[in-house]
Amino acid sequence: MRWSPLARKEARTVAKSKGVWLLALLLVPWSYRPTYVGWDGLGANITAGYVQLAGTGLLPLGVLLLSYQSVVGERTAGSIKFVLGLPLTRTDILVGKVVGRTVGIAGPVSLSVLVLAGIGVVQHGLFDPLPFLGVVLVTLGYVGVLVSIGVSISAVTERTVTAAGAVFGVVFLPFIAFWSLIATALFSQATGTPVNPLDPPASGPLFLLHRLSPSGAYNVVTNWVLGVGNSASTYGGVLTELQPQVSTNAFVVEATFQPGAVPTYLHESVGLLVLLGWLVVPLGLARFAFVRGDLL
Known part of the structure; x- marks a missing residue:
């Protein structure tokens, strides 16, 4: 090395x-x-x-x-x-x-x-x-x-x-501070479907979009380890959302999808792949530019 x-x-x-x-x-x-x-x-x-x-x-x-x-x-x-x-x-x-x-x-x-x-x-x-x-x-x-x-x-x-x-x-x-708001807005703009954060639709692409940021993927994986629920929000928001007759702006799979209707790509392990992508892709692009030697 x-x-x-x-x-x-x-x-x-x-x-x-x-x-x-x-x-x-x-x-x-x-x-x-x-x-x-x-x-x-x-x-x-x-x-x-x-x-x-x-x-x-x-x-x-x-x-x-x-x-x-x-x-x-x-x-x-x-x-x-x-x-x-x-x-x-x-x-x-x-x-x-x-x-x-x-x-x-x-x-x-x-x-x-x-x-x-x-x-x-x-x-x-x-x-x-x-x-x-x-x-x-x-x-x-x-x-x-x-x-x-x-x-x-x-x-x-x-x-x-x-x-x-x-x-x-x-x-x-x-991608970290405001990704949840941006992801919801992007989904609404692309599909023409307004999204109420307190009552989100059971849409796989919407939930996937929320976990494509580094912070979202990190929360998904750590929530998986903690065993609190499948969500790109922090554990407190997930636990609150899963309480009876309580609604928050946390997008939690268990609170939205019917059992057996959750897309495979929303499994928590996909969060590891997202984090790996954020590790490798920026570095690969930077390597391409750095190796060319234009920036010295």
Whole structure:
């Protein structure tokens, strides 16, 4: 693995930055949100639900901000020519940066998770370690997906301000912060069918659209691990939607489709494929542009 020295350098660079430790510090109060519905649905395993909440909003934004300068920052400073002079292919450089930054961010995030686990044990008692570990692993994998997106944007832009704008305006806002609203609007526009979020139709394409974003796929997979329901919303919204005579804007398969009428492509495992796509496709496109050597 020729890229491993570069990966170690990237990991050290990120681990020494103030930003990643600020992110780790903020993740604990961001994630610790106990609710009655969460306790009723998960019991002590609500601690694993806190880890899922760690992966919403703050974590994606922080990881993207810690990744978008990985290549374009060196290009602006002129040090990219030194990196390109190393006995590495450009593919090696991209892989090294993705792996290194993922490891550098995953360490502090894991410490935040351990703090959440400690708080959970004190407040709620011992929890089942298997779903907790499962959600943690999915969350760390999600970090890798977000790093891949950030590095890919960094590799195809010429200025840091352009990369920052793309990360925030092209990825974070549409695909993470507001994807649920956008997906519903896209479906309504394409089909001519108005969608009431409080009473969505049993439409496979509509539900699939909601889980095609990185955040939606992450929620689907972590909800699967938690065993709360099949949805691209967070566990609290899913548990609330599944209560009798309660309607929320969470699109939950069990609350909408009749048993036996759920399309195969809405199985939770498809969320893993969506996350894999967000890991590989942006990086593949970035590699194509980076290998051409037009952006130096």
